[in-house]
Amino acid sequence: MSDAGTYLYAVARDEVPGCPPGVADTLVRTIARGGLVAYVSSVPLERFAEEPLRRSLEDMDWLAGTARAHHRVVDAVAAATPTAPVRLVTVYDDDEQVRDLLERRAGAFAEVLEQVRGRREWGVKAFADPAAPEPAADATPDADGTGCEPGKPGTAYLRRRRAGLRGREQARRQALARAEHIHAALATVAAASRRHRPQDPRLSGRADWMLLNGAYLVDEGRVGEFAELAGALGGSGVELTVTGPWAPYSFTVLETR
Numbered sequence: 001m002s003d004a005g006t007y008l009y010a011v012a013r014d015e016v017p018g019c020p021p022g023v024a025d026t027l028v029r030t031i032a033r034g035g036l037v038a039y040v041s042s043v044p045l046e047r048f049a050e051e052p053l054r055r056s057l058e059d060m061d062w063l064a065g066t067a068r069a070h071h072r073v074v075d076a077v078a079a080a081t082p083t084a085p086v087r088l089v090t091v092y093d094d095d096e097q098v099r100d101l102l103e104r105r106a107g108a109f110a111e112v113l114e115q116v117r118g119r120r121e122w123g124v125k126a127f128a129d130p131a132a133p134e135p136a137a138d139a140t141p142d143a144d145g146t147g148c149e150p151g152k153p154g155t156a157y158l159r160r161r162r163a164g165l166r167g168r169e170q171a172r173r174q175a176l177a178r179a180e181h182i183h184a185a186l187a188t189v190a191a192a193s194r195r196h197r198p199q200d201p202r203l204s205g206r207a208d209w210m211l212l213n214g215a216y217l218v219d220e221g222r223v224g225e226f227a228e229l230a231g232a233l234g235g236s237g238v239e240l241t242v243t244g245p246w247a248p249y250s251f252t253v254l255e256t257r
Helices: 050-056 060-078 095-104 106-116 155-187 220-233
Strands: 004-012 029-033 036-044 083-092 119-128 192-195 209-219 238-246
Touching (some): 004 060, 036 060, 036 095, 036 106, 060 083, 083 095, 083 106, 095 106, 119 155, 155 192, 155 209, 155 220, 155 238
Antiparallel strands (some): 004 036, 119 238
8 A cells, every 4th residue: 555645736727837845845746637637746644644634634833834835836826727726635545536536527627617717816805893982971961960860870871881882783784784785896897706704803813893705706807997996895994905816716616526
């Protein structure tokens, strides 16, 4: 039994020379079958077989390094030719299993590669500040002129607190409606669009509300139009960030088993 498995990064139509090193600093090579090209590495099964891989995935440093290497390879291929990225740490027993995949899923790969031809993925996130201004004290003072009912000094505070919570919830609803509008507008310029779950603040690095975490597949000839529209949709308490271009991860997920 071989002590190496075959790690799959992506599938394309063309061979791209000069790929960067892959996961575990391995050489990236290609496997061709039926007009498709798979980008792969030989990886040690002592780390990438099912059981050791389960333990490896609990090592955040290892996972981060593996993800960076995986994405470097995919991005290098996608920058040169239409590409269907494959999920992180997709490992086969040997090259023959990859050849079988290319043959078995040839139609699905061809459809995906045609969809992303001449297009790249762009990400748009929309943020809003969750802090709502505290409402002013009641305009009409209570009997003692202090804004508190006699004998109940906490009453005015509780009223302000309730009003503040209502204001915060109203602001959130308005911001979410704004995000729906932003996504719908951007989708009119994109060939395809996806809405992902908002990121955990620990991942985004921001305490703001993430109202939109969108991905957009945009024709190369419409990138300027897309960026201009995204810039115009921000403001009035909503901040938009645009990232890309990326390999089309959000639009090419295929079952490879």
